[in-house]
Amino acid sequence: xxxxxxxxxxxxxxxxxxxxxxxxxxxxxxxxxxxxxxxxxxxxxxxxxxxxxxxxxxxxxxxxxxxxxxxxxxxxxxxxxxxxxxxxxxxxxxxxxxxxxxxxxxxxxxxxxxxxxxxxxxxxxxxxxxxxxxxxxxxxxxxxxxxxxxxxxxxxxxxxxxxxxxxxxxxxxxxxxxxxxxxxxxxxxxxxxxxxxxxxxxxxxxxxxxxxxxxxxxxxxxxxxxxxxxxxxxxxxxxxxxxxxxxxxxxxxxxxxxx
Numbered sequence: 001x002x003x004x005x006x007x008x009x010x011x012x013x014x015x016x017x018x019x020x021x022x023x024x025x026x027x028x029x030x031x032x033x034x035x036x037x038x039x040x041x042x043x044x045x046x047x048x049x050x051x052x053x054x055x056x057x058x059x060x061x062x063x064x065x066x067x068x069x070x071x072x073x074x075x076x077x078x079x080x081x082x083x084x085x086x087x088x089x090x091x092x093x094x095x096x097x098x099x100x101x102x103x104x105x106x107x108x109x110x111x112x113x114x115x116x117x118x119x120x121x122x123x124x125x126x127x128x129x130x131x132x133x134x135x136x137x138x139x140x141x142x143x144x145x146x147x148x149x150x151x152x153x154x155x156x157x158x159x160x161x162x163x164x165x166x167x168x169x170x171x172x173x174x175x176x177x178x179x180x181x182x183x184x185x186x187x188x189x190x191x192x193x194x195x196x197x198x199x200x201x202x203x204x205x206x207x208x209x210x211x212x213x214x215x216x217x218x219x220x221x222x223x224x225x226x227x228x229x230x231x232x233x234x235x236x237x238x239x240x241x242x243x244x245x246x247x248x249x250x251x252x253x254x255x256x257x258x259x
Contacts, residue, residue, distance in 0.1 A: 015075050018091070022074065025095035028102065036105050037067065043112070050119055054144045055191045065178040065186065066151040070097070072175025073158055073166065081165045090162065097154045104150045108143050115140040130198045137194045145192040152187055155179060 023030040044060020047053070074094065079087060115136035122129035159179075170176050179186050 014079055015077065018077070018079065019074055021091050022094045022098065025091050026102075027095075027099050036109075037064065039109070040064070043116070046116060046120065050123070051195060052119070052140070053195050054141055054148065055188065055193075057148070057185075057190075059144050059148070062148055062151065062186075066155055068175045068178035069155055069180075070094075070158070072170055072173060072178070073162060075175070076166045076170030076173065077162060078165055078167050093158065093161070097158065100150065101154060104147045108147050112140060112143045115143065134198050137197060141192060141194045145190050148190045152190070156187065 040060050040063045044058060047059055053059075077090070082090060118129070118132055118136035119140065122133050
């Protein structure tokens with residue numbers, strides 16, 4: 001979540017140096033890394049056009065607010081409360097979070113585009129491409145739902161461990177309010193349920209089971225790793241969706257309108 005436009009602290013110069021220390025601790029070169037803020041904003045606009053949310057949350061909003069709080073913790077942490085060893089631990093913790101965030105976002109960017117484009121462009125003739133669109137709806141839901149819990153757990157970790165060591169000004173800042181103006185909304189459990197689906201529940205089960213089978217095959221070829229998250233996600237999706245026999249949603253049932 002580092003990179004791009006950085007709000008340098010006008011109060012504590014040592015916090016600006018802290019940013020550089022965290023960047024240098026990361027496993028990749030921050031200066032050569034993609035700043036995801038712009039691309040995520042563009043994706044968020046496309047998702048808005050087709051009414052695509054996961055757990056009712058705007059993906060671009062979710063990522064941007066996570067980034068703001070992460071940035072604020074670095075800008076406003078009171079380094080006078082740290083020993084040398086504690087400061088080094090702080091730097092390593094934030095660098096590890098940065099590495100994990102980048103990993104989850106890299107996976108998202110490697111997979112989302114085909115599915116988003118299928119939903120946008122093939123929806124015009126959805127009666128011809130219904131199965132393809134439905135597969136992409138489920139896959140895109142999982143792509144987004146893989147990232148959001150990761151960000152939630154990272155923000156929760158740094159909040160629980162370091163929020164008592166920030167300057168009081170942070171609590172009154174917009175960077176703090178990015179999450180804690182409505183923490184229940186941000187930390188609400190992410191449900192892996194598509195916002196809409198073309199057709200009956202029977203068709204949804206078929207497609208979801210196909211994705212489970214593909215995920216299981218991939219997991220068997222790996223070195224005894226856990227069954228991939230997409231397999232577990234699809235299983236959870238099926239169980240959650242059984243409450244509605246007509247459309248795969250707990251929210252308002254509707255079909256996609258052409259962008």
